[in-house]
Amino acid sequence: MLLPKRTKFRKQHKGRIKGNAKGGSTLNFGTYGLKALTPERVTSRQIEAARRAMTRHMKRAGRVWIRIFPDVPVSKKPAEVRMGKGKGSPEFWACKVKPGRIMFEIEGVPADVAKRAMELAAAKLPVRTRFVTRLGEGE
Template identity: 40%
Template sequence: MLQPKKLKHRKWRKGKSLNREVITKGIDIVFGNMGLKSLESSYIKDKQIEACIKEIKRVLGKKGRMWLRIFPHLTRTKKSEGVRMGGGKGDIDHYAALVRPGTILFEVESKDRDLAILALKSASYKLPIKTKIVEKNES
């Protein structure tokens, strides 16, 4: 599982509600020639990111390369089932990455354009948000 090596605090507060504005950082393709861009704002769990990585690597094989542009550094807590109110904050359930509209999630480099599109499209089915495939010159 993807998780941070070291945290300042084990259990963070939730923070502000999801901001729907388009961001200005992390919106350009830097490493590859194609990318998967988010169109919605959401939290993406570490298991969902792992599933996307596995799917992209399965489709690409050795014919391409992949870069991960998001990382699940936020802790999400949950109280165990059947526990009454109170008693403090629940245990860490999973880690998540905050994604805003316009963020590049994954980048792919492949000489075969159709293979790169297929890899990103199959990865987009594993995510809980709407995404768009973009190329380096049009991002």
């Protein structure tokens, strides 16, 4: 699973996911991509599950790029603990995904295989997505 090697601070505020993606909204590496349509927090486990689903369907042919990285620590307090006594300890890492963000890219497989692989990956993610292709490629 993905996580930062080190961070300046252990805990972060929750914040909000507002607006559309500033960058990362065009295909840069692969021929096909998976674009987010809704704002959501995607965990490192979800990213890994999507990656596995894609690579298994592609039978490890082609190449996959992961364009998002979980760099936000999410803290939780244990179950049945009273209010107060500080913020909980960091439990997992997440990535804030804005609408328009390309999350995954694929290259080196036929269009139908890529589309199905992206559908399987999208099923593992909490965001609504769209399959995108480079101009003049695929469908």
